Amino acid sequence: MYQLYSLPGTCAKATQVVLRELQQEFEVIPRDSVADFQAINPVGAVPALETPDSVLTEGAAILLHLLKRHPNQLMPAENSPAFSRAVENMMFANATMHPAYGRLFFLNAQDLTPEIKQQLLESAAREISRLWHVVEQKLERQSGNAIFLGGERYSPADILLTVYSAWGAFFPVDIQIGPKAQRMIAAITELPTFFDQLETQE
Ligand SMILES: N[C@@H](CCC(=O)N[C@@H](CS)C(=O)NCC(=O)O)C(=O)O
Structure with a gap:
């Protein structure tokens, strides 16, 4: 189960779409409901993804992390x-x-x-x-x-x-x-x- 820090209408929506495409369970945590979001992402931006291992920031890095770990048809074979x-x-x-x-x-x-x-x-x-x-x-x-x-x-x-x-x-x-x-x-x-x-x- 992932936790996704998000704000409505932002680029974090793309992370949500990909999580759904990968059929992964996730909980959306509104960024502004977090007392000290800077402790999660010093930049203050969404998306931030809490994985079982750590918190990841930067939308593209989050997508690559998810796409590497979960079988999908969104990306071609890695060496192609x-x-x-x-x-x-x-x-x-x-x-x-x-x-x-x-x-x-x-x-x-x-x-x-x-x-x-x-x-x-x-x-x-x-x-x-x-x-x-x-x-x-x-x-x-x-x-x-x-x-x-x-x-x-x-x-x-x-x-x-x-x-x-x-x-x-x-x-x-x-x-x-x-x-x-x-x-x-x-x-x-x-x-x-x-x-x-x-x-x-x-
Ligand atoms: N390089 C970052 C940029 C993220 C970004 O700019 N997020 C915007 C929303 S699209 C944000 O959180 N802005 C802060 C704010 O609106 O307070 C990424 O790709 O994750």
Whole structure:
């Protein structure tokens, strides 16, 4: 049984989806219900995962830990070129796309004139759109019926990107997401593991 420290609507949702995909039991602990969360993750961020051995932080590291330990169809065989590509896509999502969206949250919290804030938000949104164009190109290169970055099966990157894609709606900006990426997002959103009625209680 895992304990997952989480906040509603955050990147920790991707960890929950993967835990469900792996059919692992877990308890969600709302970060703000913990008196001294800094003792668990000095950074203060979610997700943090309590495993039988220790507490792990950093979303991508948590996913790799779980995927290595539990049989799954989310990742290809470990020594294959496809595995390296799946890790590359996961890191693109976690280390490139996530921080790009993070700029929107950061800018929104700054004490700026409305005009300057809007200009900066739009500039951050243009960069996010550029990254979604990179996703679109990756999806265009997929063959046949493959609609995911993982091919015909979805991969951790598809789940991560789908979680992040919802964040654009919080800001008064236009983020361009191409048709293939939109199709991938729609398919992930429909997964039973993506939806959890308890999430509103996190
Ligand atoms: N590099 C970290 C970043 C995690 C992160 O930025 N988490 C956000 C939510 S998506 C967070 O907890 N922010 C702190 C806060 O909202 O107070 C990871 O990938 O786990």
